[in-house]
């Protein structure tokens with residue numbers, strides 16, 4: 458029977474049981490929302506044990522490299538140690554995309570786990586497709602965990618800025634990483 462170590466506690470799972478369901482059944486304080494592999498709220502990091510790769514199918518290459526999994530998307534047959542994403546790296550979702558000129562778009566990104574950042578501080582945004590770029594934070598509302606950045610598209614701009622200007626939509630997911 459797999460044992461899951463999480464936040465200083467040990468949880469025994471049935472092999473036929475979904476990982477998130479098994480944690481919640483035993484009152485673990487595991488984050489979640491949709492339970493369908495869409496919102497990424499349930500993302501945890503495997504710190505020891507064999508990573509269940511089926512729980513990584515919608516994650517970015519960077520997230521996979523770091524051992525992140527969606528707990529709602531897997532059963533486990535082996536013991537694992539899990540940890541919350543660090544506060545310096547959290548999943549987010551685009552909640553607003555407003556063109557402010559022909560070359561600038563302002564985006565709002567809500568983070569799904571607590572995140573602290575100051576206006577003017579640089580963060581890196583990573584799209585699900587793996588495009589990434591750093592921007593200064595133009596605004597941050599701690600109450601609703603939403604930050605704002607202005608993305609400029611210039612000739613020969615970064616793939617991330619081209620993606621924001623041409624394809625990104627409200628509801629798209631991103632990783633938000635505080636620059637060291």
Ligand code: FES
Pocket residue numbers: 488489490491492493494495496497498499500527528529530
């Ligand atoms: S709870 Fe939404 S992806 Fe797992």
